[in-house]
Amino acid sequence: MATCNPGDEVIIPAPYWVSYPDMVLLAGGTPVTVECGIETQFKLTPEQLEAAITPKTKWFIFNSPSNPTGAGYTRAELKALTDVLMRHPHVWVMTDDMYEHLVFDDFEFCTPAEVEPGLYDRTLTCNGVSKAYAMTGWRIGYAAGPVALIKAMGTIQSQSTSNPCSVSQYAALEALSGPQDFLADWRMVFQRRRDLVVGMLNEAKGIRCPKPEGAFYVYPDIAGCIGKATPAGTLISNDEVFATALLEETGVAVVFGAAFGLSPNFRISYATSDEVLREACSRIQRFCATLV
Ligand SMILES: Cc1ncc(COP(=O)(O)O)c(C=O)c1O
Structure with a gap:
């Protein structure tokens, strides 16, 4: 037992x-x-x-x-x-x-x-x-x-x-x-959002984002951003600092990888509208481009 x-x-x-x-x-x-x-x-x-x-x-x-x-x-x-x-x-x-x-x-x-x-x-x-x-x-x-x-x-x-x-x-x-047919439509919507988010994050400097098979999350790797600094002088020493600086400077909230036991990464849930996701990913791209 x-x-x-x-x-x-x-x-x-x-x-x-x-x-x-x-x-x-x-x-x-x-x-x-x-x-x-x-x-x-x-x-x-x-x-x-x-x-x-x-x-x-x-x-x-x-x-x-x-x-x-x-x-x-x-x-x-x-x-x-x-x-x-x-x-x-x-x-x-x-x-x-x-x-x-x-x-x-x-x-x-x-x-x-x-x-x-x-x-x-x-x-x-x-x-x-x-x-x-x-x-x-x-x-x-x-x-x-x-x-x-x-x-x-x-x-x-x-x-x-x-x-x-x-x-x-x-x-x-x-x-x-009850009827399960709506699930096929939902899957298509989530798949479209996944492709949008994965595509845009992979265009951000220092980010690598594998394409997941399911759920509604992506877990990009930010090793390429660690050790760099924001224009205000904040050293991105780990994924928690990255997430805090991203929130403060762009208003985009992500969950840092250490919370899930693997760094340096962050998690995005893409269970939200295409419009919000596109705007958030654009801001992430701009944020990463400013890191030196
Ligand atoms: C993997 C996994 N299991 C279980 C749960 C629990 O879900 P709930 O408590 O809403 O039923 C979650 C919620 O985020 C989850 O991601």
Whole structure:
């Protein structure tokens, strides 16, 4: 049975969604982050996973497509990871499939227990209605996994947050069981915005921006800006200074990479209008051009 005991390790590929390490700490475990840089398109390699597993490893947290990078693992890439996990039967998998429906081009979403049914009995598959159905405020997430684990989760939830209200549950039921055809249109809109943002950021001096497979984020690398200074004399020593100077001088707010465990980068959510995105990216281009 998978519970977290003191000393239990949880492998989290970085950059990660900010809540994962704190969730692990709250459960009494020890987060073990593994940096996945731009050279692998922010994806964990099987060699990195193998090296991170110890006898104390309890969980591996997987998120594809990812917040903050939008990176999605192909079936072959995921199979290479599940092959490693099959060699370590003490490791459980928590997969966060939140961006399942937000994938672009020909990318095919897949999830660990589907790619490797041998992992079924030690996989917790999580999802929610916040992203694909734009229902963030309704606060509905859901999970599927082995009965004993789900029962234990229910016990904790019933004594902490109790339960989501019935109004939200019915709204989520309608979203999940109703017509899904609007998703294809949404995907096209997000794909257009992704291409706009990636194209414009790659024209900014000192920025490299990989093209993500899904979600609605980009995670550009700003190594080419580090060590330079703004016209006002601020030395861009790290991504936090970059984000602060960008905000103060141009009014554009981005989240700096250190918050997600991988620097020097920043994250943009492109879940906003083309017009706003075009203006923001133009300002970023002008800001980068002034750095010396
Ligand atoms: C990867 C990932 N998982 C889970 C969540 C949680 O979403 P919510 O609490 O809105 O259901 C988010 C939200 O940003 C996310 O990006």
